Amino acid sequence: MRARQDLISEGDRPEHVHLVMEGLACRYKILPSGRRSIVALLIPGDFCDLNVAILGEMDHAIATMSDSRIVQIPRSTIDELIKTHPNITRAFWWATLVDEGTLREWLANMGRRPSDKQMAHFFCEMFARMAAVGRARKGRFFLPLTQEDLGDVLGMSTVHVNRTMQRLREMELLDFSDHEVLIRKPDRLIEFAEFDPNYLHLGFREDA
Amino acid sequence: MRARQDLISEGDRPEHVHLVMEGLACRYKILPSGRRSIVALLIPGDFCDLNVAILGEMDHAIATMSDSRIVQIPRSTIDELIKTHPNITRAFWWATLVDEGTLREWLANMGRRPSDKQMAHFFCEMFARMAAVGRARKGRFFLPLTQEDLGDVLGMSTVHVNRTMQRLREMELLDFSDHEVLIRKPDRLIEFAEFDPNYLHLGFREDA
C-alpha cells in the first residue's frame, strides 16, 4: 500500500486481519474537534487489528505512514486457529497484551513527564522495537514521520515538537531528519528518558 | 482487602489472577521522579491481571482505592481453561481488548482535549461502566477517589483538578463530593465531553 492511506476506518467490520510486513502504520483517532491523536505505531511484525477478530467493530482507524507491505488474513482463518490451536491463540493474546503495556507506558509518559523526556522516551522505545525486528543498525533507523505526526503521537503542537527536538539535538542525544533517527549517545539518552524496556516484554519470550 | 493496599507490585510474578467483586482498584505506575500515573480503574467484574497468565511479569502495580472484595484464581486454573476451553479464552481475550480500547481513549483524551472536557469525559466513562454493572442509580454512583487520585488519572495537578471541577459544577453538569458523583444533566455532559461509548464495547456483546 502507498503511504498515508487508511487501512481501516473507525466503525468498520473488516473481513480481514492485517499484518505489517514492511513499512510503518499507525492507529489513530480523530476527535470531534478535528484533532488527531495517534495511539500506536505499527512496525513490521505487528498485527493491526486482532481486535476485529474478537470485538467485531473498530473503535479507531489505521493508516499507513509510509509505503508498506501489508498481509491480509481472512477473519475466518483466525477464527479457525482460535478454535483449534490454543497455543496460537495464546500467542495472539500475548501480542495484544504487549500492545496494552505499551499504551500504559505512553499514557504515563504523556501524563507525568516533561515534554523533552517524553520525546526521548518515545525514541528509545522505537529504537528498541525496531532493533528487535532487525530494522536498526548502529543506532540508526528509518522513521517516516513528520514533526506534525510526532506531535499527534506525543500530544503536543508542531512548534513545540520542533523546539523540543532541537533541545535533544543540542544535548547531543539524538538526531532526527529526513525520516531517519540517529541515536548519538544511547546510554545518556536512556538515562535521560528514564527508559526501562520491561513493558515491551521483548526478552526471549521466556515468559510466554 | 482494606483500602489503599497493593494487590500486586511491578515486577511481581504472582501465582494468582485477581478479580474485583466489590469496591474499586487501580492500575498505576510510579515514575523515577516519584510521580504516580494511574492508567486504569478497575470496577466490580474487572480482571486485574490476566496479563500475568500470559506475560508472566507485571509491568505495573495494582492497588485498592477503597475497601474491596477480591477473588483470587490460581494461575494454573486459568492455564487449564485456556488449554481446554476456547470460548473462555476468547472471553478473556475480549476483556483485555476492551481494556486496550479504554487505554486508547484515555490517551487521546489526555493528549488532545482541554482539561475540562477531559475530566467530563472521564466521568461519563465511569458512569457508563458503573451503570453497566448495576452500580449507578439515577445518575449517582460511588467513586472513592480523592482529588489527588483524580489528578493522577487525568495527568494534572491537584490544584488544577480542584479548579476544573468547580467549573464543571458551575456549569451544572455534575457534582462530586464525599466520594459520590452526581450527574446533573446527562445529555449536556455527554455533549460537552464529546462522549461516545463505542470503545467500551458494552452493547449486548453482539460482537463477541
Place this chain on the structure above:
DNA sequence: CGCTGCCTTGACACGCCTCAACGAGCGTGG
C-alpha cells in the same frame, strides 16, 4: 518556474503547575 509540504523562528497569550497557606472533618490519645 511556481507550486506545495515541511521545518524553523519570533511574539504573545493563556493554561496549568508550584508553592504556600488556611479551613473543615475526623480519629486518636491525654
Place this chain on the structure above:
DNA sequence: CCACGCTCGTTGAGGCGTGTCAAGGCAGCG
C-alpha cells in the same frame, strides 16, 4: 471531653511551559 494531628478540599499569587498565530526558508516536483 477537648486538644491535637492528620488528610483532604479550597484559594491566592506568580511563573513557566506550551499553544496559537504568523511569517519565512528550503527542497522536491510538476
